[in-house]
Amino acid sequence: MAASPIFRSSSLSPQLLQHNSSANAKPRGTAHFTPIKATTSSDPATTSPSPAPQSSNHLKHRRSADENIRDEARRHNAAHNFSAKYVPFNADPTSIESYSLDEIVYRSRSGGLLDVQHDMDALKKFDGQYWRSLFDSRIGKTTWPYGSGVWSKKEWVLPEIDSDDIVSAFEGNSNLFWAERFGKQFLGMNDLWVKHCGISHTGSFKDLGMTVLVSQVNRLRKLNRPVVGVGCASTGDTSAALSAYCAAAGIPSIVFLPANRISIAQLVQPIANGAFVLSIDTDFDGCMQLIREVTSELPIYLANSLNSLRLEGQKTAAIEILQQFDWEVPDWVIVPGGNLGNIYAFYKGFHMCKELGLVDRIPRLVCAQASNANPLYLHYKSGWKDFKPVKAGTTFASAIQIGDPVSIDRAVFALKNSNGIVEEATEEELMDAMAQADSTGMFICPHTGVALTALFKLRQSGVIRPTDRTVVVSTAHGLKFTQSKVDYHSGEIKDMACRFANPPVQVKADFGSVMDVLKNYLMSKESKH
Numbered sequence: 001m002a003a004s005p006i007f008r009s010s011s012l013s014p015q016l017l018q019h020n021s022s023a024n025a026k027p028r029g030t031a032h033f034t035p036i037k038a039t040t041s042s043d044p045a046t047t048s049p050s051p052a053p054q055s056s057n058h059l060k061h062r063r064s065a066d067e068n069i070r071d072e073a074r075r076h077n078a079a080h081n082f083s084a085k086y087v088p089f090n091a092d093p094t095s096i097e098s099y100s101l102d103e104i105v106y107r108s109r110s111g112g113l114l115d116v117q118h119d120m121d122a123l124k125k126f127d128g129q130y131w132r133s134l135f136d137s138r139i140g141k142t143t144w145p146y147g148s149g150v151w152s153k154k155e156w157v158l159p160e161i162d163s164d165d166i167v168s169a170f171e172g173n174s175n176l177f178w179a180e181r182f183g184k185q186f187l188g189m190n191d192l193w194v195k196h197c198g199i200s201h202t203g204s205f206k207d208l209g210m211t212v213l214v215s216q217v218n219r220l221r222k223l224n225r226p227v228v229g230v231g232c233a234s235t236g237d238t239s240a241a242l243s244a245y246c247a248a249a250g251i252p253s254i255v256f257l258p259a260n261r262i263s264i265a266q267l268v269q270p271i272a273n274g275a276f277v278l279s280i281d282t283d284f285d286g287c288m289q290l291i292r293e294v295t296s297e298l299p300i301y302l303a304n305s306l307n308s309l310r311l312e313g314q315k316t317a318a319i320e321i322l323q324q325f326d327w328e329v330p331d332w333v334i335v336p337g338g339n340l341g342n343i344y345a346f347y348k349g350f351h352m353c354k355e356l357g358l359v360d361r362i363p364r365l366v367c368a369q370a371s372n373a374n375p376l377y378l379h380y381k382s383g384w385k386d387f388k389p390v391k392a393g394t395t396f397a398s399a400i401q402i403g404d405p406v407s408i409d410r411a412v413f414a415l416k417n418s419n420g421i422v423e424e425a426t427e428e429e430l431m432d433a434m435a436q437a438d439s440t441g442m443f444i445c446p447h448t449g450v451a452l453t454a455l456f457k458l459r460q461s462g463v464i465r466p467t468d469r470t471v472v473v474s475t476a477h478g479l480k481f482t483q484s485k486v487d488y489h490s491g492e493i494k495d496m497a498c499r500f501a502n503p504p505v506q507v508k509a510d511f512g513s514v515m516d517v518l519k520n521y522l523m524s525k526e527s528k529h
């Protein structure tokens with residue numbers, strides 16, 4: 001049996017303290033603040049090893065009354081030799097360019113994307129069974145920080161951050177819902193699942209990435225790095241997550257929102273959490289361009305998924321899916337795509353599980369886009385010839401109304417390496433799919449409607465078979481998008497039949513009238529029985 005990592009003490013990874021001057025190459029729209037070499041009393045290397053695995057199993061006793069869960073974690077803190085650093089995304093294997101995660105850098109020297117690279121050799125010292133048991137042992141506990149679905153995989157996420165610096169709402173561990181009736185009734189499928197990533201602290205999967213990014217910012221601020229606030233451009237979910245996690249940590253947040261293009265529920269989230277909210281008269285792509293320029297000039301840390309830290313948290317949803325299936329691999333995973341960080345995050349999570357021996361294959365990935373904002377779909381259909389951004393049109397799936405996705409290269413990589421597919425959904429298709437899912441007991445967002453449309457199409461073409469185990473990723477809570485449901489069920493959408501609308505019946509306040517409508521209703525149900 002492989003040894004527990006926490007039995008082995010080692011010194012702090014040299015990368016953590018190294019400043020790579022190459023980070024100072026500064027392409028337009030990126031920030032490279034010079035880091036100050038520093039250590040804190042909370043460095044992993046300065047803490048003593050604990051005598052048992054860092055699962056919560058070894059914590060037999062209740063902590064004393066004057067101790068909170070952070071204090072308790074501090075007592076159990078352990079040394080290990082796992083580490084991670086930034087490297088250019090999909091770099092040539094001979095490249096030696098890398099940056100410490102304590103540097104403020106979003107782009108490689110050539111202006112390309114970055115990726116967080118883990119020391120896989122160190123992780124591979126422990127076999128797949130070890131990692132499966134360790135992750136399984138942490139589920140459903142309140143031990144800090146492992147009660148979070150993200151931080152229960154801490155060694156694979158940010159191995160070097162001190163647990164004390166972590167900002168978490170115990171996000172993740174979201175419901176993997178067996179869509180029994182929807183699968184049978186509409187698709188003839190018996191093994192269809194919906195991963196409800198939107199049933200989360202701020203109502204979307206962004207919490208998974210934001211806990212990681214804001215935790216690292218918390219650490220950077222303790223290290224006296226020049227970070228005065230954290231900023232993002234958003235279609236509504238990134239801003240909600242950023243403002244909540246920053247508020248929890250007492251860090252200023254700044255959000256750039258495209259005016260009149262996000263739902264009221266999403267707009268009110270950062271306002272309530274005390275963010276500095278700029279409503280800008282442009283679309284998301286315009287906001288994204290502005291925040292990139294601003295964060296290269298001011299000590300504002302960039303929180304969009306251009307920042308590869310975010311994807312380290314988001315990838316844990318993939319690991320969680322495998323874990324929820326007791327480490328059996330589904331055949332398909334369908335993800336709605338906008339700025340395209342998440343599809344890569346899923347790929348990365350699945351791929352790490354394969355590389356570290358937890359599973360022996362990865363699922364095929366499907367990325368689903370709204371037809372009104374479909375640059376990836378067009379690129380796929382062109383046989384991956386040259387990519388052209390589009391001007392994104394209005395869509396009910398407003399959080400993916402994005403024409404120039406920052407993670408296009410990551411998405412193409414993920415799809416090519418998972419034998420993936422890209423599909424698209426018209427407005428009518430996505431709204432019908434959402435209504436059909438809701439009619440079977442779900443309450444999904446329009447983006448999940450896009451993913452379900454992709455599933456309908458792939459079932460119709462026979463690409464996905466009736467018995468294939470399929471997971472649709474639901475990315476946000478339906479309650480954030482109630483106006484779209486009101487419009488649909490009122491049948492008031494121009495050029496849309498709203499086939500599954502279920503409007504309320506207006507009835508007079510007298511017994512006879514109520515009885516009449518009820519009898520009609522019951523008779524219509526009986527005739528369908």
Ligand SMILES: Cc1ncc(COP(=O)(O)O)c(C=O)c1O
Binds near residue numbers: 336337
């Ligand atoms: C609800 C929702 N679904 C899907 C997406 C798409 O994720 P990504 O931008 O990582 O492709 C987003 C954000 O873009 C979102 O907010």
Ligand SMILES: N[C@@H](CCOP(=O)(O)O)C(=O)O
Binds near residue numbers: 236303304
């Ligand atoms: N849907 C996103 C768009 C920005 O995506 P990000 O993952 O790059 O932050 C949002 O909610 O803002």
